[in-house]
Amino acid sequence: MNEQILRPPKKHGVFSPVLIELTIVILFFALSTSIVVRLIASASAISNESGFHARALLAMETVAEQIKADPAASGAADECGVRSFSVPVADDLTVNCVVTGAEKHAQGVYYTIELSVPDGDGGSYTLQAAKYVPGGEAMP
């Protein structure tokens, strides 16, 4: 009994080697996981942006072709010869159009078509097109 009392108490280390090793391993894997999660989130955001970009481009091309078919639109332009309007294509996709007609050539009208789609993050996708109508009348 006395020997037991005199013997210094056997202290178990607060940080056992196994626990430290496991903690290091888990920290390493946690770090790897955080990087993987960021990569996944980034890939998903890029994919969404790419999909929206493809839709926006197709919508802008379609609207540009429709405007080219009738650029004057029965004289719907303002006094500066500019026609500005929006074409809703989907709930999250609206094409803003600005059509400018100018007599750049003597025998026709040169229409400049500027299209843009806001991407929702403050930026926008833009597309420019032009249509020359020989013998046409310039917008007022």
Add this chain to the structure above:
Amino acid sequence: MSNAQGSAEHRGSVRGVFIFALLAAFALLSLIVVVVGARAYKVINDTADASYASRTSMSYLIGKVRGADEAGMIAVLQQDGMYVLSLGGDYGGERYNTYIYCKDGAIYEYFASANQAFSPDFGEAILTASSLSFRLEQNLLLVDLVDGDGEAHTASLCLAAGGEAGA
């Protein structure tokens, strides 16, 4: 003596449980990350497929129409309830037509002499699609395409040939 031993054993078992819980939590979180990653991968693939379907099929159709955009060379036919886009061209003094139509879940292309009757059975499959229709409104060709996943795409084409395209 026995109390000290019991306390040490208890501490050891608590530590074991703690380590096990830590590993289990980590395994669970890893599983969640893998599931989220798989889902993101699927979404990315679906988006890429949808973009491929819309861009590739529309680019193909628009390119074909642009190549045949001359007076009297473009016509929209209806045969057996399906829309057929006929694109004409002169080769060696003889007129040939390229017919584009949708049948059995695919867009087909059939190139033949204008003297030969159109037969949808001889076409060559180009792309996957559920339906394809064309409308010719003066100088505007409207294309409505539903891809293999059921997503609808619409495109318009202003024809340089104007209203002279045969309808």
